[in-house]
Amino acid sequence: MSHNGNRPLIAVEDLVVRYPVLRGLTGTITRRPQQYVHAVEGVSFTVARGELVALVGESGCGKTTTAQAVLRLVEPVSGRIEFDGGEITGLQARALRPLRRRMQMIYQDPYESLDPRLKVRAAVEEPLLIHGLGGTKAQRRERVGDALSRVELNPPELFLERYPHELSGGQRQRVAIAASIVLQPDLLVADEPVSMLDVSVRAGILNLLDRLREGGLGILMITHDLSTAARFADRIAVMYLGRIVEEGPAQEVVRDPQHPYTKALLSVVPRRDPRERSRPEILSGEAPDAVRIPSGCRFHPRCPIAIADCKQIDPALEPAGAGAGHQAACIRV
């Protein structure tokens, strides 16, 4: 991360992504003004090598769109994305291709992300073929075996000739991860990597990501599960309606939350120990839709401590809390 003097692996600055709302025929004829879903509205963050950053928030907050924009899978309206020091925002497909190898994605559902007709060997080898990497057949075979051992599918020979349906959910997710790391990427974007898996295997996948992070990989993890983020992330960024409202070292954000939304969100997370039953601060209703963003602070209609100014002032992220590198976007902090 930038704090230790190294340049970040990925630096996102003031990212804006909007999706047009379909107007329909009558809307077009009557020239009803074009409306937009303001999915991401001015998001900035960095991920360093060897760092796991968790983007947390409820559905519709823009966390997945942010991740897709980082990978250039959706086009931002404005903003700047730097990968390893070079801007990639305006790059054409051809210039982007060599970078794609270095940024890989893991999806939520290993039952859907793996081709059911491909054996494990072929699924993990495919990215090498697509990128024309891995040299001879024997060399590719070695890299596939190596990737499988790195995801702890040992011995690899036991798994090479199997089809996805012969594997458990946890094993499938490991194969999906193997297919991502076989290209030796620098950045891994993991969108809810364990939410489809059983509790008893989740920790194994998360510990695996943790070891890959220790090996120098930068990881951007999208999750709605704050307990997972608290345990596995170095930094947490909390999103609400397209904005990061709080960001900082994971333990700072969890133990000393500054933004009223973060506080409310943390208060409703159920705990393992029944003696620690949460005293939930339940916000009424649900986040408004991203077509009609409230004025001023976008959280003010649901905020328990909002004052008149909150309807006018759109707060920016500013240093907050006692810890270094901790920021919140709230005029009442």
Next chain:
Amino acid sequence: MSALLEVKDLNAWFDLDGKRELHAVQGVSFALDPGERLGLVGESGCGKTTTVLGLLGLLPPSASVAGRVLLNGVDILAGGEETIRPHRWVDLAIVFQGAMNALNPVKTVGSQIVEVLELHERARGRAAWRRSGELLESVGIPADRASRFPHEFSGGMRQRAAIAMALACNPSVLIADEPTTALDVMVQAQILELLDSLCRDFGLALLLVTHDLPVVAELCDRAAVMYAGEIVEHGPVDALYHDPRHPYTRLLFAATPDLYGEGVPASIPGAPPRLDLPLVGCPFHTRCDRAFVRCKDERPSLRDLGEGRSAACHLNDVVAEVGA
């Protein structure tokens, strides 16, 4: 005094291609008193959903069910569909995970509740519409939304509407199968608060089926932990966390991340046994970190440990502290 709902030695098995059987539920027993909340916890394939579908007589024809389901002391399973039907939705109501699947997309939410009321002869016409408005209000949905369609509701609102529909006949037991699994954490908190108040204010008994231990710890008084088709431990939620008497319970808690917990969650190696093959020994012994010789050969039965607790683990015969 008999309990409100008592399930005794429930078994359910599926016929696979006429030759093999998959024994999905094996000798499950539990009881529920009015206002009580019991969690049925376990991972996918442990038999928790088959248990509730079995006790409601909702399993497909390929399944067979044996055992007793006593409602106020009367066995409703004995006479098959004929004896269950008068009680399903009336005394025992169920809410499923995907509320969208429980609601008909082409009918307004209100008309679907009215349909339930009229079918069970609780109210007709205008009175039924008034009652449907009241039911929606009781789950926190303004009555005037009765004329809306399910797609006009958010996920949380749909789940509330499904709960309102389940409450239509004033059931004494609500069975909720993963009621908050697809929901965001804030909406989950709203639904848990609703279930909590329904139990507290109306004495509704709740059977909460979930894979999510913290949700059970939050809402339930007691929990039964299921593994490979059977209950392996049963007791007050506090005791299960602080003094587990089955290694699976302990390891499952240890695998669950906690917001402020110390240490790193650890997964449980291995996988559950196949239920279409005969089981020898303890079903958990291949994954257990405390297994010994006896566990391989002899299947432990669920034994009473006093203080409302029971567990199926040989360690309870050997040492006092399985959880230590």
